[in-house]
Amino acid sequence: MKDKKLYIPGPTQVRDDVIKAMDQPMFGHRMDKMTDLYTTIVEDTKEFLDTDKHVIILSASGTEFMETSILNLVDEKVLCATCGSFSERQANIAERLGKDVTRLEYEWGKAVKPEDVREALEKDDYEAFTCVMNETSTGVRNPLEEIGEVLEDHPDTFFIVDAISALGGDHIDIEKSNIDVIFTSVQKAFAMPPGLAVCVVDDDAYQHEKESDSSSWYGGFQRNIDYYKKKGQTHSTPAISLMLAYRKQMKHMLEEGPKERDKRHKEMAEYTREWAHEHFDMFPEEGYMSQTVSTIENTQGIDVAETIKEVNEKYDLAFANGYGSKLKEKTFRIGHMGEHTVEDIKELTDAIEEVAGL
Ligand SMILES: Cc1ncc(COP(=O)(O)O)c(C=O)c1O
Known part of the structure; x- marks a missing residue:
């Protein structure tokens, strides 16, 4: 079967040389080669994200940090902004961990507003506030920069951000x-x-985690960071092959540079929105649209599942239906993230036009 070019909101297209970078003989996770590999990817990531803070790269998916950030930082009370499936998952995780969760709830498609965060934080004391940067289910980009200004006035509340479909x-x-x-x-x-x-x-x-009695073992910030500081390695056996791929791809990302990468994503998002406005409508609230995934409202009533299937079979391109029972068929999603360019997105939108008869 032919490989499909991915426009789903993750996993995304991976460069061939990044895939090939994994094809290397194995080495031990306590060898110097590992120290070299892990310190390189951690320091390169700091450079790419332009941060001096601690960086942990763990063999896990991002959901691990949704859980461990609560375990490490919250004893009792947490405020969770919810505006779609993934931010709801964050609140559910905190509840499952037995925390006292207050939800700052928004209708799907709407963004979290700084003034509401301020009001909620003034009403009660919370050890942490959680917010998703880019709600992948709805295509909403929350105004984190402005929300961050609110958090500046609440230094005792940790600001935890799920940026799973945004960073990079x-x-x-x-x-x-x-x-x-x-x-x-x-x-x-x-x-x-x-x-x-x-x-x-x-x-x-x-x-904070260092001084607290309860925290995650595997995802404990302290354990991960201390191990890095002492040995330049991970506390347990990592996915070495994936880290080899990471090293290769992070070099590409640094070569492009964070500003250029951001600009390319902005251009793809703008192109997709323009196309959506021409044929359909955008689902998210105006002014809060994602730079990495567009959720498009199916105003023409096309058969989304059938269109996805045909585009897939005829053109070998894969895009996504709306998220879950709430948004399936009512919306569809185009992931314009990773290594794509405007030309790639145009290839997909041309195919959708042809198949859906737009
Ligand atoms: C915003 C957001 N949060 C969390 C997740 C879960 O990520 P993972 O499956 O990598 O743990 C996703 C995945 O799509 C996401 O988009």
Whole structure:
């Protein structure tokens, strides 16, 4: 079967030389070769994300950090902004861990508003506030930079950000936005094979966990960071082959540069929105549209599943239906993240036009 070009919101297309980078003989995770590999990918990631904070690269998917950031930083009370499936998952995880969760709830398609966050944080004390940067189910990009200004007035509340479908395709100033913990999965805008998660942690979060009685073992910030500081390695056996791919791809990302990468994603998002407005409509609230995934409202009532199938069979291109029972067929999603260019997106939109008879 022919490979399909991926426009789903993750996993995304991976460069051939990145796939090939995994094809190397195995070595031990306590060997110097591993120290060289892990320190290179950690330091390169800091450079790409333009941060001096701690960076952890763990063999896991990003969901691991949704869980561990709660385990490491919250004893009792957490405020979770919910505006779609993944931000709801974050609240559900906190509840499952037995925390006292208050939801700041938004209708799907709407963005989290800084003034609501301010009001909620003034009403009660919370150890942490969680927010998704890019809600992949709805295609909403939350105004994290402005929300970060609110958090500046609440230094006792940790700001935890799920940036799983954003980092690498939508640049954020982590320091300026007062973010304590921000994480991603590598199979999205980093355009790597799945299986690694990246988390940026500041000193306050590290210190807090150090002084607390309960925290995650595997995803403990302290354990991961201390091991890196002492040995330049991971505390347990990592996915070495994936890290080899990571090293290769991160070099490509640095070569392009974070600003250029951000610009390319912006151009793809703008092109997709224009196309959507011409034929359909955009689902998210105006002014809060994602730079990495467009959720398009199916105003023409096309058979989305059938269109996806035909585009897949005829053109070997794969895009995504709307998320879950709420948005399936009512919307569809185009992932414009990772290594794609406007030309690639145009290839897909041309195919959709042809198949759907637009
Ligand atoms: C915003 C967001 N959060 C969390 C997840 C879960 O990520 P993973 O499956 O890599 O753990 C996803 C995956 O699509 C996502 O888009």
